[in-house]
Amino acid sequence: MPKVTLVGLHYSPWTQRAQWALDHHRIGYTFEHYIPVVGELLLRARARKPTGRLSVPILLTPHGAVSDSIRIARHADSIGSGSKLYVDAVERWLPIAESALDAARALVLRAVEASPLAQEESVSLPMPRALKGPTARFGTMMLRRKYGARYPEQEAEERIAEALDALRAGLVGGYLAGDFSLADIVMSGVVQAIKPVDDRYIPLQPGTREAWTRPRLAERYADLVAWRDQLFEQHRRQPS
Ligand SMILES: N[C@@H](CCC(=O)N[C@@H](CS)C(=O)NCC(=O)O)C(=O)O
Structure with missing residues (x-):
């Protein structure tokens, strides 16, 4: 192989x-x-x-x-040997997801910068604990520069909400394109940025999980969190 x-x-x-x-x-x-x-x-x-x-x-x-x-x-x-994932609908959903994820990146970076625990968790290199905070903050500064991730919090949340409203309106029978496709995977990534999926699928340490969680949006879009959880249950195969 x-x-x-x-x-x-x-x-x-x-x-x-x-x-x-x-x-x-x-x-x-x-x-x-x-x-x-x-x-x-x-x-x-x-x-x-x-x-x-x-x-x-x-x-x-x-x-x-x-x-x-x-x-x-x-x-x-x-x-691969599975059903095809890429469908034309991906072209419609990708810009919606990218706009939301761009905003989510700004929120996550800010949340990590405000959380000593998330900073410590984000540095996996072996080094004294006291150095992990400054190292993490240097990393977030570099990523902020690279991606220009600077939205006011409310504007960022509104962008994410716009994408989630579109997702809610676009789902028919649990899917965005008739059957399971990459469009569902792409949009489930936006849900990840308001409430990460269970550790069974994507393990996160507590400070990192908190940095990725937007409680207001998670409550407002609880139906989409449930949709995402079901999508993982039904379609997220474990690595070969
Ligand atoms: N268009 C790219 C975007 C990927 C992307 O934004 N990657 C970020 C994920 S947070 C990344 O690489 N961050 C670390 C870095 O830039 O060093 C894709 O779809 O793969």
Whole structure:
């Protein structure tokens, strides 16, 4: 079996898209946790991407690197054995999800900056505890710069709410495109940014879980949280 490695952040909705698609298609791979900033140079070398913006997930295959979650899902569709995930409706839902996730990133970064516990949890490198806070805050500052994640809290929540209103209106029979597809996976990532799914699927330490939780929105969209939970129950296959 050729060696395939998925490099990503296990809690990130973008990485989740890629993992879900690979698992759906029963494609074996090794998961490698990416350390933002610190891991960038090495990943650039492995992915043969010396310049331009580098983000994860990236799938490293013997035939080269596949970057971007949607391209990885389409790659999985092209070699996998499961039902096809990519459908035309993804083009409609992707900009809606990206706008919401951009806002969510700003909220999560701010929440991590305000939580010593989440900061400590976010630094997996072996180092004295006292250094983890400053290291985490340096990381959030770099990500904020990279993604320009600077929304006032209310504006960010409104953007997320707009996407969730669209999701609520778009679901028919539990799906966005007639049957289970990448459109559902993409939009479930927005729900992740108001109430993370159970640890069985995406384990999060307590401070990190809190940083990803928006209590007001989670209450207002409890029906979509239930939809997302059911989607995982029915369609989230465990890694091969
Ligand atoms: N368009 C990309 C976006 C991926 C993305 O935004 N990745 C973020 C996830 S939080 C990332 O790599 N963050 C860490 C970093 O930039 O170093 C995709 O769909 O894969």
